Amino acid sequence: xxxxxxxxxxxxxxxxxxxxxxxxxxxxxxxxxxxxxxxxxxxxxxxxxxxxxxxxxxxxxxxxxxxxxxxxxxxxxxxxxxxxxxxxxxx
Amino acid sequence: xxxxxxxxxxxxxxxxxxxxxxxxxxxxxxxxxxxxxxxxxxxxxxxxxxxxxxxxxxxxxxxxxxxxxxxxxxxxxxxxxxxxxxxxxxxxxxxxxxxxxxxxxxxxxxxxxxxxxxxxxxxxxxxxxxxxxxxxxxxxxxxxxxxxxxxxxxxxxxxxxxxxxxxxxxxxxxxxxxxxxxxxxxx
Numbered sequence: 001x002x003x004x005x006x007x008x009x010x011x012x013x014x015x016x017x018x019x020x021x022x023x024x025x026x027x028x029x030x031x032x033x034x035x036x037x038x039x040x041x042x043x044x045x046x047x048x049x050x051x052x053x054x055x056x057x058x059x060x061x062x063x064x065x066x067x068x069x070x071x072x073x074x075x076x077x078x079x080x081x082x083x084x085x086x087x088x089x090x091x
Numbered sequence: 092x093x094x095x096x097x098x099x100x101x102x103x104x105x106x107x108x109x110x111x112x113x114x115x116x117x118x119x120x121x122x123x124x125x126x127x128x129x130x131x132x133x134x135x136x137x138x139x140x141x142x143x144x145x146x147x148x149x150x151x152x153x154x155x156x157x158x159x160x161x162x163x164x165x166x167x168x169x170x171x172x173x174x175x176x177x178x179x180x181x182x183x184x185x186x187x188x189x190x191x192x193x194x195x196x197x198x199x200x201x202x203x204x205x206x207x208x209x210x211x212x213x214x215x216x217x218x219x220x221x222x223x224x225x226x227x228x229x230x231x232x233x234x235x236x237x238x239x240x241x242x243x244x245x246x247x248x249x250x251x252x253x254x255x256x257x258x259x260x261x262x263x264x265x266x267x268x269x270x271x272x273x274x275x276x277x278x
Contacts, residue, residue: 063159
């Protein structure tokens with residue numbers, strides 16, 4: 001259990017949130033020109049790394065807004081929180 | 092606004108704690124991110140929607156709660172407001188906002204049940220199954236929190252010291268009511 005600082009509501013417990021998976025995955029501009037493998041790569045394949053990962057989260061039991069989180073998956077330490085559409089603050 | 096029957100029919104009194112369902116009052120959900128919206132609301136209700144997170148604004152008639160940066164909830168303080176008055180208010184808001192494409196107005200009177208919790212043990216009761224930190228919340232009159240109590244979504248509006256209104260979805264109200272009464276016996 002950990003605390004997430006929602007960019008709209010402030011600090012809340014993790015149980016109020018839901019994780020939406022990896023962030024910054026761009027939809028291919030011409031899906032019809034992709035092979036099945038490339039399309040499957042876009043749809044299903046995720047990095048799932050042990051370490052710092054960029055994720056989308058939703059404050060589902062609060063303001064119901066989506067935002068991005070930079071989280072270390074090995075120890076749940078949150079390095080940054082930023083709104084949708086903003087550039088990631090850390091590389 | 093057709094069915095006002097509530098599964099909660101009684102007032103419960105415990106040591107330093109009173110729990111009662113407040114008579115059905117009008118509740119209207121507002122959504123907008125347009126600039127004209129605030130002035131329209133100001134004209135119709137004489138209150139401006141709060142832009143600061145977790146706060147509310149109000150006058151003797153209505154309260155306007157912040158739910159998210161583009162969503163607010165209005166509820167009436169007036170228990171004697173007739174059904175005609177409620178329909179008039181909804182029409183005024185709908186014609187002033189929804190029809191002109193300034194935002195969305197939805198009547199959610201039957202969607203939310205309002206329960207009033209009063210007494211010194213209010214926060215002891217909620218803390219039994221709520222992950223929210225009430226330290227700052229209870230100091231500030233009018234503060235609003237959307238959180239979970241016993242895994243059920245609720246909106247909490249701090250009216251005054253140890254007196255708050257809790258909004259819960261109708262379908263979950265009986266479950267939460269039973270949980271509140273059960274837990275209140277042990278504080």
